[in-house]
Amino acid sequence: MLELILLLVVVLPISWLVSEFYDNRSARILLGIAAIVMSFGVAWIVGKLDRLQSNIYFSESTNEVNYETTFGQRMNRGTITIH
DSSP: OHHHHHHHHHHHHHHHHHHTTSSOHHHHHHHHHHHHHHHHHHHHHHHHHHHHHHHHHHHHHHHHHHHHHHHHHHHHHTSSOOO
């Protein structure tokens, strides 16, 4: 599926450019709209994936801070002893 999307991202703008030299107006409009929609779709997907990666990073950092805080509190209360 990813290969198809990447292929369309490359092929649609090129075919739109080629269609500009022919007389078929409906093909030019259709290919232009498809190329623009595909570029917005890819940008949206990349943005979502970047946000997902950021959420994963910050949730891991938050878990580390929570663990260190909890471990430090237990050390202060004396419930954990280190030999």
